[in-house]
Amino acid sequence: MSRVAHHTAEELADLKHRAPLLRLDGVTKTFPGVKALDDVSFDVRHGEVHALLGENGAGKSTLMKVLAGVHRANSGTIHLNGEPVEVNSPLEAKARGIVLVHQELSLAPELSVAENIFLGSLPTKRFGLVSWKRLNAAATHILDRLGVKFESYDRVGDLSIANQQMVEIARALVFTPKVVVFDEPTASLTDAEKVVLFDVIAGLKKEGTGIVYISHRMDEIFTLSDRITVLRDGQTRGTLNTRDTDEDGVTRLMIGRSLDKSARKAAPEPGPVALEVKGLSCGDLFRDISFSLRRGEVVGMYGLVGAGRTEIAETIFGLRAKDGGEIRIDGAPVDISGPPDAIRHGVALAPESRKEQGLVLGMNCRDNMSLSQLDAVSRGGWLDRGAEQAIYDEYAGRLSLKAPSWRTPVRNLSGGNQQKVVLGKWLGVKPRVLIVDEPTRGIDVGSKSEIHALIRRLAAEGIAVLVISSEMPEVLAVSDRILALYHGRLAREFAAADVTEDALVQAISGL
Ligand SMILES: Nc1ncnc2c1ncn2[C@@H]1O[C@H](COP(=O)(O)OP(=O)(O)OP(=O)(O)O)[C@@H](O)[C@H]1O
Ligand SMILES: [Mg+2]
Structure with missing residues (x-):
């Protein structure tokens, strides 16, 4: 288990002139009804961080699973240090020094x-x-x-x-691996853990390890990577030196257009208060939380991972018992002792962890979406398939879900598309109060702005929306008001119109 000695700068320079550490050539991979990879070539040099970028479903994870022996490609070759190799199982990959840190x-x-x-x-x-x-x-x-x-x-x-x-x-x-693939490793890490991970990556680089880094977070990609390869619909769109490009450049390669960053239209006057929380407390997790949500309004809840945001949402939804405080819906105090109570009162929660709480992986996309609303789709004890289909068609469309068909088991969707099914599932409830926890985790930049627009549209239809997020651009993009949380307490409340990034950072760091 001893680590190899660090290479000297000259040794590293020499390694970099030799054949690439890893080369994939002409990789094609089909699943029933899907050409996930179409003649993809890709290489990684010694001591390089090579970022792999692309929309949800572009084929990033599949390419890396071919490399790591999880999937067999239909065609294509793999060279390691210039030698052709076969990788027929994860164990064989590991034996050759190729390891994959899985997305799921x-x-x-x-x-x-x-x-x-x-x-x-x-x-x-x-x-x-x-x-x-x-x-x-x-x-x-x-x-x-x-x-x-x-x-x-x-x-x-x-x-x-x-x-x-x-x-x-x-x-x-x-x-001591030769090639390490990180597939969206930071999706659920705190900032401190990210720093540790980036240190680990820097250490691996120094040892000459080749690193593939998959992420939808542009800041990470531009901080860490030496080169960027963009995949689109299973094909390579280009490989660029990171220092020769910028976010807009890679976004255009990725989604075929620049992102529309135009300012959002002024929000209409919000309606009456739909949800009011007064003095809500739960052990050490959070104390004395008070806020209200109006119909037609999006409120952002911003804070570091661990500040108590998810726990507050879970308490409102009945997944956790409060030990103090009051919840009112449309002005009347309510007793929510479990999710069924919450749903009955028109409160929906799209949870942050899709695999743990949101989805039945073996079940198809349509049935997953209608799971939360069995009332709406059952008629006298029978499931109304027509109603289920209508819900699926509506939300698959609104969310630009990329799935071969409604019959596809959710397990076979890309990570980001699984997240869209979770969202669709709760949007379909047509709730009075919608709480979304990290709604765009793992979602590509293009779909992200679509989901933000969708959240705004839902509010305009009269829903009161609470968006929990640890991404400041997200909170700023969707919210009318922002609640800043610090260590289980409401540190400050801002109107979106006059919030500054500095003030937000200060509020969530307890300054
Ligand atoms: N086991 C599988 N069976 C069938 N289809 C699959 C399977 N795994 C992936 N796919 C399909 O292959 C395509 C590529 O998926 P992949 O998971 O590689 O995307 P990705 O680029 O990693 O996306 P994301 O950013 O959402 O993680 C998608 O259309 C997906 O539905
Ligand atoms: Mg993936």
């Missing part, structure tokens, strides 16, 4: 952190018995490097999503 967490929740890190390669004693002492020591060594706050013997299922992501990253670092 792929951990075993029942096992410990250490077992997950070493899954498939547990250190054994004689007779094949697992050496727990060595296992935990080795895991702790890697976890220390990542500066995490959990232990090697903790059960993975008990960790937060962010910490599970860190375990997924730890797993990639076990056997």
Whole structure:
């Protein structure tokens, strides 16, 4: 498990002149009804961060799964250090030094952190018995490097999503890898964890490791990458040196146009108060939260990961019990002791973690969307397929869902398109109050602005919308008012018209 010695600058320069560390040529991959990759070529140099960019469903994860032996390509070749190689399984990929940090967490929740890190390669004693002492020591060594706050013997299922992501990253670092692929690694990380991850990437670079970095966050791509390759509809649109391009340049390659950043039209006068929260408290998670949401209004709830935003939403939706305070809907106090109560009162919550709370992966797209509204689609105990289909058609269209058909199991959609199904599912409830938690996590820049426009349109139709987000541009783009949260408390409230970025940053950092 020892790390290789760092290369000197000259050695690295020399490595860079040789054949690329990794080369994929003419990779084609079809799934039933979908050509996910069409003759894609791509290479990674020693000590390079190569960003892979493209819309949801463009084929990024599929290309990397071909590389990591998860999928068999229909055609195409892989060269490692100039030698042709076959990668027929994830284990074979790992043996060749190719590791993939998955976009969708792929951990075993029942096992410990250490077992997950070493899954498939547990250190054994004689007779094949697992050496727990060595296992935990080795895991702790890697976890220390990542500066995490959990232990090697903790059960993975008990960790937060962010910490599970860190375990997924730890797993990639076990056997001095040659190529590491990060598929949207920061989607659920806090800023502090991101800093650690970026340090890890810088360290890998110094050792000459080739890194593929997939993200929809342009700031990360421009901070980290040396080159950028853009995929569109399964084809390569070009590879650029990062320093020779900018966000607008790659966005045009990605979606075929520049983003419309025109100012949003002035909001109409909001209607009566739909939701009022007074002095809401829940243990150490948040205290004394008071705010109101009017019909026709979008309120942004902004704060760092861990500030209590999601917990507040979960309490309003009945997933958590409050230990103080009051919730009023349309002026009347309500008792919400579970999601069915919330839905009955017209409150919907699109949760932040699609896999854990939002979707049944084996079920098709249409049925997933109508899951939350069985009332609307059942007539006398029978499911009304026509009504289900109408809901699906409407929201698949409004969200530009990219799925081969309504019959496709959600599992087979790209990550961003899964997120769109979660949104569609809750929008279809036609709620009075809609809470969306990180609505565009994992969504590409083009669809992001479509979803922002959709949220504005829903408000204009009379819904009161609360948008929880850790992305400032998002909060600024959609909100009429912004609630800034710091450590479980409402630090400040701003009108969108006169908020500044500095003031927002100060409010959420407790300054
Ligand atoms: N296991 C599968 N079975 C069938 N189709 C699949 C499967 N995996 C991916 N696809 C399809 O292949 C295409 C490319 O998907 P992929 O996951 O590679 O997109 P992506 O670029 O990673 O998108 P995102 O940014 O949303 O993660 C999509 O149309 C997707 O629906
Ligand atoms: Mg993907």
